[in-house]
Amino acid sequence: MDRGDVLLVGLPESDQREEKGNRPAIAVQTDVANSPMLMIVPITSSLGALRFPFTVRIEPSEQNGLTKPSVAMVFQL
Secondary structure (H helix, E strand, O other), rough: OOOEEEEEEEEEOOOOOOOOOOEEEEEOOOOOHHHHOOOEEEEEOOOHHHHOOOEEEEOOOOOOOOOOOOEEEHOOO
């Protein structure tokens, strides 16, 4: 797995407004000092999320494997 890869991850339930369940996410940092921790940015296909600061629209492509225009929610890092 490399930085920038789009992965399918299972995010735990939360009582906050954070993304949860199985969803795509972008690996933003991997293998830090041989740590098993992986930092990800969750992705949503709800384009309404663009109203929040620190979001980035992503168009689907063969390279990223997304099937719909999506939003990377960097503020949930």
